[in-house]
Amino acid sequence: MIEEAQAESPNHAAGRERLRMKLVRGFYDRYGARLGAAAYRSFDEVEAALRTGGFLVRTLDALWPRPKAEQLVRRLLTSPEQLAAAAGDLLDDEERRMLQAGLPRVGRGKYAWSEADLQLLDEARALLEGPGRPHGHLIVDEAQDLTPMQLRMLARRSAGAITILGDIAQAAGPISYRSWDDLLPHLAPEEAVTVEELRLAYRVPSEVMELALPLLPLIAPDVAPPIAYRRGDEPPRFVRVEAEHLVAAAVREAGHEAQREGRTSLIAPAALLPELEPLLPQPETAFDELAAPIQALTPRAAKGLEFDRVVLVEPAAIVAAGDGVEGLRALYVALTRATKTLVVVHAQPLPAALRGAA
Secondary structure, three states: OHHHHHHHHOOHHHHHHHHHHHHHHHHHHHHHHHHHOOOOOHHHHHHHHHHHHHHHHHHHHHHHHOOOOHHHHHHHHOOOHHHHHHHHHOOOOOHHHHHHOOOOOOEEEEEOOOOOOOHHHHHHHHHHHOOOOOOOEEEOOHHHHHOHHHHHHHHEEEEEEEEEOOOOOHHOOOOOOOHHHHHHHHOOOOOOOOOOOEEOOOOOOOHHHHHHHHHHHHOOOOOOOOOOOOOOOOOOOEEEEHHHHHHHHHHHHHHHHOOOOOEEEEOOOOOHHHHHHHHHHOOOOOOHHHHEEEEOOHHHHHHHOOOOEEEOHHHHHHHOOOOOOHHHHHHHHHEEEEEEEEEEEEOOOOOOOHHHOO
């Protein structure tokens, strides 16, 4: 009966209910076969009798337990034997050790879940209880940053159409997708898909886009280059300084740009922000921070934002802070935040993709 229920059920909860019905039906059939014409209890009466005192529930709990998603994932990640059995050839010994070490203990038998664990918990919950309430039309922005497991979370919640938006060239998630074809199998493997490319760059001026385009074949070779149809206030400007003057020069250039019309951002590697921020006007409240004349951001924090004026600090360090393509994508994001002017302040030699323009 257990094997039949497993084969017939889409999830753990449905299988348990299927097994319950099989047990009651089997008991009722045996009852009728033994007593024949003397059997006077109906199916519902037999089921009610089996439930008396919790007998049926205890039997089901012994045959088909009901673990919670948290229990299932925790057991999997903390048991070397269970993880090895589940992983098979997918993970080697070192990768399994990394998984087990990555679940921090916060007390006896208690563990702290990270943001990355949420997708595992959601997957486990779907396997145990079935998918949750679906939605008629999902619209998802910045889809290129989602992992395959996060895409599966979305797919489970869709009862109809899904519209995803994003820019493969600006992917900042842990997966470096080459094209939308890499995402779609995790989101809608059996559905008809239409991909529409927005080729016109309505925000980035042509002078800045020409500077960033040499990066595109390196970070998203299957993406068609955008076409910028408007011009900025002036061509990008490069300021080369000695390393000891880098921070002062960046703040000076940002202050100069902030005197002009519009919003100004200073985009720099995370390692430089602690030196840059104390030299900028300090906001007193969160509202003041939003209205600050200069906002200091990392490339990742600047993604999705736009500024009239951008001062970009040390592009080579931005590239070096990433892992190969990731660093180049961070640079592409930083270069394409400006709508009017871009100033590049650097002490290190520029990355190869920018040298020609400089």
